[in-house]
Amino acid sequence: MNAKRILAAALAPTLLLAACSTPEQEDDTLNVLASFYPLEYLVQEIGQDRVTVSSLTPQGGEPHDLELAPAQTKDISGADLVVYQSGFQSAVDKAVEARTPEHVFDAGVYATLALTEDDGHDHSADDGHDHETDPHFWLDPKLYAQAAQDLAGELSEVDPEGAEQYQANAQSIVDKLTVLDxxxxxxxxxxxxxxxxxxxxxxxxxxxxxxxxxxxxxxxxxxxxxxxxxxxxxxxxxxxxxxxxxxxxxxxxxxxxxxxxxxxxxxxxxxxxxxxxxxxxxxxxxxxxxxxxxxxxxxxxx
Ligand SMILES: [Zn+2]
The missing domain is CATH 3.40.50.1980 (Nitrogenase molybdenum iron protein domain)
Incomplete structure (x- = not known):
């Protein structure tokens, strides 16, 4: 077996687990639950080997109007940190409110851009969702960089021993985002x-x-x-x-x-x-x- 195949074999069960529930903690990494990909990516890049991150939105799934399985709602109470975005996925908003996890990072604060008529936004529609602001803040490298920095701060509060590492990792993302911008x-x-x-x-x-x-x-x-x-x-x-x-x-x-x-x-x-x-x-x-x-x-x- 070559190195690549061994790696693939070792990764496969982890990926499978991550897809359906939070992996059981067998190590002392932080167990972080992110609600969808751009947030999951930040946690992974900033937390590196100090965190085990899983996503509430299945890989390749569409995050708007995500529905949560009961097991996922339970995972929300068990996580060391939940990283989500209020106003984007109402099922996650409700679960976070009901389950009150110990630590929460809410990226909703970065989504500040108002929607306009050109976005095809129908202001008369009342579907119970907060659609007054555009949720897709991560596409703005400057806002995403702000989120990276703030997330490093939150991770440092939850796990002070990793603070230096979190700051350094966040800085390297911020640098890459500055170049991208x-x-x-x-x-x-x-x-x-x-x-x-x-x-x-x-x-x-x-x-x-x-x-x-x-x-x-x-x-x-x-x-x-x-x-x-x-x-x-x-x-x-x-x-x-x-x-x-x-x-x-x-x-x-x-x-x-x-x-x-x-x-x-x-x-x-x-x-x-x-x-x-x-x-x-x-x-x-x-x-x-x-x-x-x-x-x-x-x-x-x-
Ligand atoms: Zn969208």
């Missing part, structure tokens, strides 16, 4: 278009930070059916602005985007809101790099 600013500075058409309104932070508009076919909820009026609006704007690409994403069906693009005789491209990993060889950073390449094509940047 500069790359986005530079490469999106001079573009032919100022609008991208996307399937769900996940890119508000990128649009806001790097000065373009997102035109969403189906609002903030990726599962929502777009209204005929919204489709008409997208169609006429694409024609008026001479756009050449409609973007679909990884975790949501590309059907609407493909049909519309075919009707209009233009291309489709992939923009990933990084709500979950489909391919585990990817990371936040590799996806953000690819998103930048796609945005440059869609916006026609020099």
């Amino acid at each position: 500069q790359q986005y600013s530079t490469e999106l500075a001079t573009c032919q278009h100022d609008t991208v058409v996307v399937t769900h309104a996940a890119f508000g932070y990128l649009a806001h930070e790097y000065n373009f508009n997102q035109l969403a076919i189906s609002g903030i909820d990726p599962e929502a059916e777009p209204s005929p009026a919204q489709i008409r609006n997208v169609r006429s704007q694409v024609e008026e602005l001479g756009l050449k690409t409609i973007f679909f994403e990884t975790l949501v069906s590309p059907k609407v985007a493909e049909t519309l693009a075919a009707d209009l005789g233009i291309d489709t491209g992939l923009l990933d809101p990084i709500e979950g990993l489909v391919n585990t060889e990817e990371t936040y950073f590799s996806i953000m790099e690819n998103n930048l390449t796609q945005l440059k094509t869609g916006l026609g940047c020099a």
